[in-house]
Amino acid sequence: MEIRKLNSLRALAALIVFFTHFSDVTNWLGGTLGGGAGAYGVMLFFLLSGFLMSYLYLHKDFNQTTVMHYFLARVGRVLPLYLLVVFSSYLLSSSGNDSLYNIPDTNTLLGHLFFIYGESVLWSIPPEIQFYFIFTIFWALAKNRAGYIYLSIVAVMILLFLTNFPRIYGDINGIPFNEFSVLRTLPFFFVGAILGMQYRSLNIPAYLQKHGFLLTLFLIPLMYPEFSPVATADKSRMWLSYEVLLVMSTVFFCTVFLVPDHNVLLANRFGDFIGKISYSLYLLHLPIITKVNQWQLPVEIKLLLSFGLSVIAAYLSYRFFEKPIALAIRKMAPSKRVPITAN
Structure with missing residues (x-):
């Protein structure tokens, strides 16, 4: 069963990141939408990822066939564009061109390929990949020992x-790694996974399902550094604040569980479209914004051009590169079911 609202949430996450980076690069609106606030969009992505993993797989048997289907689906969705961007960035950087991302040498390239380091927006892919492996442990426990999932989380x-979230980073024989970026994202994956575990069984009374719960989305801009009423360091710690985790989890829960499925602001074609291309929009928008900002144009025109070109690039990537390759990779899955012992 498709949860259509998730498309719009994914679209919102990508748009938060886009407008944050545009504000940072161009100083649009005095940079008030920047200041690292794109983190809230990435938090939504991670909540969504944990939720979908649990919702789509934990009710299925844990065996060789289902696990293979799972990994092929994840690989097909994430890796093709990521690898294309990483290798393209490396080749361009090696020739002195940083029009994509700065991956200047082989060691930095290996850090990206081993999923232990990420430049710019690429930093979020290693935590995603590493969570896929952590999730298989949850999956193995889900049928007979689900309580251990909650306990371990x-x-x-x-x-x-x-x-205080250990700062584990450095290099191994010159290859950079940054496990701190993984550790700080785990709580968001975990909360998403717990909510996904409950979605099929949690019976929300009809009187609690109200369109007004959509207003909780306005809690996100209230956490932006420029708008936040919070006067403590938590307004800038973001990833390291469990208060931020609580607010983002509340927003996610209210939107997914309490807003009716037919809400027109969440179930619409625009949300479906941007949601489907959100991953490529996320990976490709920043180089486009940076390039457009070099042109002598009013900032409003830069905004329209940056967004329009980013959407076009994302759509072309999704339609003619990501989707065909993902389908081809999924077809590699075996059909014979071989049990896996999960003790």
Whole structure:
């Protein structure tokens, strides 16, 4: 069963990142939409990822066939464009051209290919890939030992809090790594996974399902550094604040569980379209914004051009590159079911 609202949430996440980067690069509106606020869009992406993994797979048997289908689906969705962008960035950077992302040497390239380091917006892909492997542990426990999923999530989140999210980064024989970026994202994946586990069984009373819960989305801009009423360091810590996690989780829960499925602002063709191309929009928009900003044009025209060109590039990538390759990779999945022992 498709949850159409998730398309619009994915679109919102991509748009938050786009407008944040546009504000940072061009100083649009005095940079008030920037200041790292794109993190809230990425948080939504990670909540969505954890939710969808649980919703789509935890009710299925854990065996060789389903696990293979799972990994091929994830690989087909994420890796083709990521690898294209990474290798293109490396080749361009090696020739002195940083029109994509700065990957200047082989060691930095290997950091991206091993999913332990990411330049610019590419930083978010290694946590996503590493969570895919963590999720298989949850999946193995889901049928007979689901309680261990909750226990392990709570234990890890308490440990991260008590250790203040360890800064684990550096290099191995010159290859950069940054596991801090993974650790700080885990709580968002975990909360999404827990909510996904509950979606099929949680019976929300009809009197609680109101369109007005959509207003919780306005809590997101209230957390922007320029707009936040919070006066403590939490307004700038973002990823390291469990208060931010609470607010983002509340927004996600209210939107997915309490807003009616037929809400016109969440179930519409624009949300469907931007949601489908959101991944390519996320990876490709920043180089386009940077290039457009070099042109001597009014900032409003730069905004229209940046958004229009980003959407066109994302659509072309999705339609003619990502989707065909993803379908081809999915067809590689085996059909014979071989049980896996999950003890």
